[in-house]
Amino acid sequence: MLSILPGKKIAELDKSYAREVGISSWELMERAAESFVSWFLKGFSGVQEKVFIFSGPGNNGGDGLAIARLLSEKGFAVSVVLFSSKENSSVDWQVNFDKLPEGISRYQYPEIDFELASSAIIIDALFGVGINRALGGEYLEVVNTLNQLSGKKISIDIPSGLPSDSLVEGVAFLADMTVSFQFPKLSLLIPEHSKYVGDLHIADIGIPDSFLDQFGSNKSFVQASDIQKMHKRFDNFSHKGDFGRILLIGGRGGKVGAIILSTCSAMRTGSGLVHVWAEGASKDVIHISCCEAMVEGEKILDELDKFDALGIGPGLGEVPQDLLRNIFQSTGKPMVLDADALNVLSKHPELWDLIPKGSILTPHLKEFERLTGKSSHHFERLDKASEYAVQHKVYLVLKGAFTSISTPDGKQYFNSTGNKHMATAGSGDVLTGMITSFLGQGYDPLNASLCGVFHHGLAGEIASKTKARGMIATDIIESIPSSFLEMQID
Known part of the structure; x- marks a missing residue:
């Protein structure tokens, strides 16, 4: 780096x-x-x-x-x-x-x-x-x-x-x-x-x-050669359990598209088993859109320990704080928190200290502002991100051009991939699925964050070569495998 x-x-x-x-x-x-x-x-x-x-x-x-x-x-x-x-x-x-x-x-x-x-x-x-x-x-x-x-x-x-x-x-x-x-x-x-x-x-x-x-x-710029060294290698005897079992929680009401994007991106990133918690009619939509995933009901929230990683928030909607509180108290494993999960946290700061240590928060600038208050410029924002990560012992992925990853030990990493065409609805949901996938595959929270952000940006670069301004989130998902090929990761 x-x-x-x-x-x-x-x-x-x-x-x-x-x-x-x-x-x-x-x-x-x-x-x-x-x-x-x-x-x-x-x-x-x-x-x-x-x-x-x-x-x-x-x-x-x-x-x-x-x-x-x-x-x-x-x-x-x-x-x-x-x-x-x-x-x-x-x-x-x-x-x-x-x-x-x-x-x-x-x-x-x-x-x-x-x-x-x-x-x-x-x-x-x-x-x-x-x-x-x-x-x-x-x-x-x-x-x-x-x-x-x-x-x-x-x-x-x-x-x-x-x-x-x-x-x-x-x-x-x-x-x-x-x-x-x-x-x-x-x-x-x-x-x-x-x-x-x-x-x-x-x-x-x-x-x-x-x-x-x-x-x-304490600040580093992450390049392709750094990411190549972080990747885990699997052999011909590896089975789907070796590639991780993850649970994604979201997709309530009219926001099922967000959890579908996270689910499909997790699959494309290499997760062996992807389970999705959803409610009502959302289950059928997820089944049709991502048939490889297993759609679960309320009971799965009592079995969180069987998962290698959790991703919470895409399309979750407004939920009682007790849902997050119960999840935090049910498992000490690091998890990925995004979108509506972050909005719940911003309204209930008493939950912050319950977040499992080593978890990964992935706010965009507005979500970050809700968490930490307004900043007058990005230098102040970066300082706040570092302070939050250190105080709460989490990894904070502040999304945008040159996405920054702030760590519990006070370091910050800046990503080198991505482009303006990735500013499209659902792009953040894709990233949530990717980071959760890496976390479930056994990457530590830092490497899961760095690899997820890097491959997300690289997939966006690849997709934009043919889609440019017309690129949508599913184009990024379809280019995830190509990002591995470009990095010579099999």
Whole structure:
């Protein structure tokens, strides 16, 4: 996993790693530039547009100058726009300035006609993670102007004007894409900054995860290689009992669709036996929609210990608090709580301490707000999520782009899969079934959460390739097996 370090530790990381492996800070900068250019060539090879790189006086600007040289060597028509003299810039900036080939056009701001860059690819290398103030002066002017241009806009490491660990103040560069080195900065992962970040890409500059871990961050970014290591392996002698017996509770009244989505997603995630508690006419609908599941009545609530995991909430509707109280007191096993189960908890906080330790709560932003009160921004929301998880010894999966998983030991994990097309009715019910399935298969609560969220997002990515804006929750379910195949999990 990639540790997410605060901005104030990143300069320390760079110096420490360069010293550890015996390279100069300029050589590390060169690695970063090479990684960026490698990414750039995958998406922009053969394009005819000019490339304009706006280079600030610090090391982010130095990255920009190194990238300018490398892109020029690859045949791109590159121009650089400078904002300070060589003498007033960082040492590594000066080295890269001296290495610029003559074929690169150079402009000293403000002596540039922005019409020249009106349809060019703009690369923002003004400021990196070190900025701790709002943009002002000529930098405010140029960012406002660049934001109006029509060409593709790419930020190096972080959009200029965006702090690494707090909310933006004033104006920041509006990137279509941000290429962040080694790991994402926390502010790139919050909804308030989405319009500045655009599509996020991570460029590896060769710093091992083990080295990042030395800096003691409690936040991590989860990637495919991490998930592959978590998966349990089954052999040819495994039987359906080995794949877990789970019980899903919900689907009352007119909300039977939610529990059907959870049921089908649990089956597609690999559960060996899926039981569903439902009432009245809902039973027949579930039988028809998911014939592999076993539909149960009220008596099954007296037999909870025979299940490896419970998932409660999708389509549950308004139920007496006693239903949850009795379930919590009947079994100490971790369970997944979502949707209407969370709404009951928000109205009855006296139930919070009865939730079995290690259980997994999966609220979307509104459900989370009902639990913990309103937050003024996502940084505050993340703090509240961590506090809740620690206090109640649960795992809190806060759903959204870069879904976060807060743990009882104060750590937070951010997911790397998914896309905007997953914002569709029933998507959360699909996730509930998936996490419950992993929990029932014997995954610990953390790995069940991480694997469920990752495969949910990956299935959404796969489905969106053919469905895009027309994607619905059942499309995600149908793509779950493909997510395992893509990860080479049999």
